[in-house]
Amino acid sequence: MTSPGDAPPVKPPPSFSPGVPRVASKARYPDQRRDSSPALGSTSDLAGSRINTSPTPPLSATTADLPIRIASPHARSVRSITPQLTRSTLGSPLEGRFEGSEDIRSLIARAFSPVVAVYASADTDELVRQKGFKGGFWELIRPFGEDVHGKVVIRDIIGAGHGWEDYGVHFVDLGGVVQNRSPGQDSSPLAQVEEVLERQLNSADDPLVGSVQPNDVLGMPSTSSIYKFFLRQLLSASPVSSHETFRHPVACVIAISSRNTAPLESLRQLYADTSNGDKKMPPWVHSEFLRYYVLVHDEDRDDITESTKLYDQMKRHFGLHCHLLRLRSNQCVVTDDDSVRVPECEWLSPSEHLQGVGQTDGVPYLFDSDVMAIKTFVRELVAQSVIPFMENRVAVWNDQVASRRRGLSGRFMSLSRRWTGFGAGSRSSFAGSGSGGVSGNYDAVHGFYKPDTPEAILRKLADFAFMLRDWKLSASTYELVRSDYGNDKAWRYHAGAHEMCAVSMLLNPLAISGKTKLETVDQMLETACYSYLTRCSDATNGLRCLTLAIELLKSRGGSATESATRWAMRAMDIGLVGSIGQILFSERVSACYASKVGLGSGVWKQGSRRRKAGMWSVFAADLWLKNRKPALASASLEEAERLYADVLDTDGVFPMPEMQSFIDNLRHAIRVQYLGARGLDTDEYADDSTAPLETQATEETSEKLDKRSHRRSLMGIPNSTDPGSLNPPPVTRENETPSHDDFERA
């Protein structure tokens, strides 16, 4: 079963397995707490109370756990002194793993994983259904494909190997690929994404908000889980289309079971179906994909010697791309000794979410041996068949098609092409010969290139390189081919090539981040956007393009974050995102600005964007409130306070009166709505808690008023008592010593 040349199983990537982060975070947090608490000194008791009051479940907590903490100057100074502490204690243990730009980059890279179609015989599906998986073999193996066990080594075009911990493939139902075009047109994918988001927010009011809220508070390097959810939805929303081959199957798993009476014949039949039967691919899909044959052996009922014999026969017939998968056919229940919970699918498309694919009534369980068998199978499939196949194709296509174009003569040809394109009306005379401005390969009526034309192959080469994470090759190939699409007026291809060219440039860790480079990227994004939105009116891909741009530019840091915010505002302005998307993007703009760190320190810090970040967080809070999500709103507002802490006086009063009153009103409204929601949930709370809370609220405001009149009176002091004094500030400073500390420490 285990393959001989297999690398020893490395521990699963941190971004996947549900067990690991929990352990890691547990290990991390006590450390940090220990580290930071001595430094706190006198304020540690305050911090301690924060640790006690703030952890996750907000609705079941005591009255001390207000959505907004009492905004006393003390609490604020604690917050600004110990961002580290608040961040670590507030993080929910589940999501508290390392999160940063790498996380998002990995998510984006995994979104563009190779697609492997699954086509199982009826008897195999029957066997799997007995185990409790209604969708058959595909549903059984699907979650395991998203997380290939261990490190996957991929060679790039030069032959240098890179190991990826987080590699995966997407298993799809072959039938789904074939007829993907007809269904799903009832509502646009974007509307579906929005609906799913809405549903997710509403349905999971208690548990999810609990996990979302603290995560939002985590601070600038983190990404809220709801935003990641949105990102995953968006990236898996676009249907199979002709202009990009990411969703075209790279391989097809053909499965039969040991129950089959005529195994070889049925394998042949299945193969025939995939190439020209009713499961034939649409004409724009390259028909040359890998076939992988699987024999599912029923451990409980059938004889292994028979199956081994059959498997040997299969190997003789079909070559190396075979696997014997030994599964038990009995259904596994929780109470069994070695039951393992089946992982959840990470990459469900929005329409699947709406159909409720994810929520099966009973959580499926599998035997440990089954899980091991499937994991081994997936690893062998990916590491020994799919990736070598793709590497091989990339090398061949690069050799045969791309390098010819890249060479000197190729350049001349494209140059001459371009000139004839400009030349007065000479296009039509050249069109048929393939050397004119228009290649003639584009089928304008149906809107696609045939899969064997050089343009389509180049695109496929670039996509393969992208999926193999050889972003340098993919960027150069997209660049090679993008002008051809423009000449042919294949606008969707044109947009896609520009989009992916920019994305692979940004993903390539070695690419230069110079100003000119960023400008070319911006230019390409602009073109892609224009082509998607104006020429094709394809909002889904347009939004995907912009979102990818935002995230990757943000992860670049520096001046790239500025253009990330520009694209985010653009997306909001065009109206690509719905009401919830609008909020998420506002939060994202805030995160972008917050991630821009300035040079120097303290007041002399240059180039940070704290005020802008704070402003966008406040807007996000306001929008959450308008969408009746007070818990999320309070999280955003708290984030805003954290961001503003550096730029405001330590008493946290905005210098501008209207801003201050707006924020006060917002805070109040959030509290009212939050208590309202809670009062509806638990009646016994409402009577007990609202009264003291009200007094607390009034206390707080009065305190604030105090503060301000205090200031004004301070300003008045020199007038009356000490008219000669030039500097009233020292008085203020004495009164606000914590501010002074903060000021120096920040």
Next chain:
Amino acid sequence: MSYYFTILSPTDAPLFNIAFGTSKSGGDGIARFRFPDTAQYMNQFIIHSSLDIVEEAQWMNGNLYLKHIDTYPPAQAYISAFLTPSGARFLLLHQPPQLPSTSSSGGNTGSSSLLGSSFSASALGGGSSGRASSSSIAANPTAPQTEEAVRQFMNEVYENYVKTVMSPFYRVGLEIKSPVFRARVTAAGKKWL
């Protein structure tokens, strides 16, 4: 074109605020921002956030007038800044009137009113004056003519500001309440913007 002019003290406290509209080419001098009347705090938020850029841009060259430094794209608000020796800063937010054509592409109007991308009432109100003033400086907030006009305005306000601050009845750091100053700023706005 609508303007919101603010003088900020070195500690970011506002010393003086005024909102006015263009008086050129038939404008009536009344500000019509793209936010609803209840959302006037937006101007302050935008100005406050642009301080980030002011702090960066003030070291970039030797001029007191920093020209157009920042934009808030959702509301097409443009910020110009001017530095004074005492550390006070003049910030001018200018917002071209909403053209009828842009309001149609605004998408979902209801939810985005906060972001100011499309506020229908001001679109109606500002639309007529927008067409009238399309030939003046209001047409393009980043054009050299606009920069020049704003510079003239800033210089005139600066001269008046210095004289106001020199007044024995004014104490540094307090709000400027002088009606004479306000009238002069209004006059400068009428003259240049």
